[in-house]
Amino acid sequence: MTDLSQKAEALIRRYFAACNAADHAELVACFTPDAVHYFPPGLPGAPWRGAKAIADGWVWCVKTLGSQWTIEKVLAGADGKEAVIEWTHWKTAVGEALRGDEWYIFDDKIDRIVEIRAYYASPVDKSQPINKLHDFDYAGRGFAMAPQSEPPKID
Structure with missing residues (x-):
């Protein structure tokens, strides 16, 4: 791993920590002001x-x-300009989980995220408590099987 790829991974982990803490100021600090987060069809208001x-x-x-997220895998380019991850979005208040991948593009200093493109592991099926790839051994591959912590209480 190069210093630049480590810097990219560290920024992604900082972003996820801010998501899990619902830290608005820290989340804003992870992005360029004009950043875009793309999603598959179906999310109202997307892209953000x-x-x-x-x-x-x-x-x-x-x-x-009650969202909490885990990062399952990270692959960052040697130049630190792009990365891809696998993640799980734990929706603890509604008893659901969603798995997927995201492609990241960073600014030239690799200290802000410019773009995220999210891809879900499967179409969201509201009849399933955990959306996942068919017959993929998440536990056997070392993926988180529950959120790592409770979401913070927000008034």
Whole structure:
């Protein structure tokens, strides 16, 4: 791993820590002001445009859905400009989980996220408590099988 790829991974981990803490200011600080977060079809208001809109969205998820996220895998380019991860979105208040991947693009200093493109492991099926790939051995591959912590209480 190069210093630049480590810097990219550290930024992703900082972003996820801010998501899990519902830390609006820290979330905004992880993005360029004009950053864009793209999602598969079906999410109202998507894509989220701008650092504030992205932060607002994730704080809403923690407050409303009890969201917590785990990073399962990270692969960062040697130049630190792009990375891809696998994640799990635990929606603890509604008893659901969603798995997927995201492609990241960073600014030239690799200290802010410019763009995220999210891809879900499967179409969201509201009849399933945990959306996942068919017959994929998540536990056997070392993926988290429950959230690592409780979401913070937000008034």
